[in-house]
Amino acid sequence: MITIKENENNVEEFNTLYDQVGWGHYDEAVSKRALDNTYYSISVYDDNSIIGFGRLIGDTICFMYIHDVMVSPNYQNRKIGTLIMTKLLDKVKELKKENPDIRVYLGASKNKEGFYEKFGFVKRIDDNLGYGMILKGD
Ligand SMILES: CC(C)(COP(=O)(O)OP(=O)(O)OC[C@H]1O[C@@H](n2cnc3c(N)ncnc32)[C@H](O)[C@@H]1OP(=O)(O)O)[C@@H](O)C(=O)NCCC(=O)NCCS
Known part of the structure; x- marks a missing residue:
């Protein structure tokens, strides 16, 4: 049976999914700090x-970021990602009661943009938005 938990933030589960989707996991201490500083997360079982995870980080009033949306490969294309995004965006709706103009960002992995477009995200750049940018290492 598919179930969800909010704010479970289990390091082992997080790292398991990181490995399963091919990202290679962080050290436990790194994952723990990242999860400890997460505003809201969804774990799917x-x-x-x-079998799935996603989280929201941010200042809760001006800027929020969706990160680490991951679905175990055997469960992809079965709407688990949709379930995760719906729950994360429901939480954003709650925040919007305080600030309707809160901005929600994410950085899509290459070729995953279409998934996020289904939830109303647009690619930067457009008429009003510059490129999203990322600081690269040396
Ligand atoms: C991207 C990911 C989260 C999608 O989760 P999922 O459970 O497989 O997606 P869903 O079954 O909920 O798909 C929802 C819709 O998005 C579409 N979709 C899924 N992946 C897509 C992609 N890469 N490009 C375009 N559309 C995509 C599906 O076809 C479906 O469309 P429909 O509603 O018209 O049927 C999942 O494939 C994954 O974890 N990938 C590896 C990790 C990753 O890259 N995460 C994204 C980080 S930015």
Whole structure:
């Protein structure tokens, strides 16, 4: 049975999914700090096995970021990602009661843009928006 938990933030599960989607996991201490500083997260399970995750970080009033949306490969294309995004965006709706103009960002992995477009995200650049930018290492 598919179930969800809010704010579970289990380091082992987080790192398991990171490995499963091919990103290679962080050290435990790094993942723990990242999760400790998460505003809101969704973990999805099939019985007791982690199969999906996504989280929101940010200042809760001006800028929020969606990160680490991951679905275990065997469960992809079964609307688990949709479930995660819906829950994260429901939480954003709550924040919008305080500031309707709150901005929600994400950085899509290459070729995943179409998934996020289904939830109303647009690619920067457009008529009003410059490029999203990222600081690269040396
Ligand atoms: C991207 C990801 C989260 C999507 O989750 P999912 O559970 O497979 O997606 P869903 O089944 O909810 O798909 C919802 C819709 O998005 C579409 N979609 C899924 N992946 C897509 C992609 N890469 N490009 C375009 N559309 C996509 C589906 O076809 C579906 O369309 P429909 O509503 O018209 O049927 C999942 O594939 C994943 O975890 N990938 C590896 C990690 C990753 O890259 N995460 C994104 C980080 S930025």
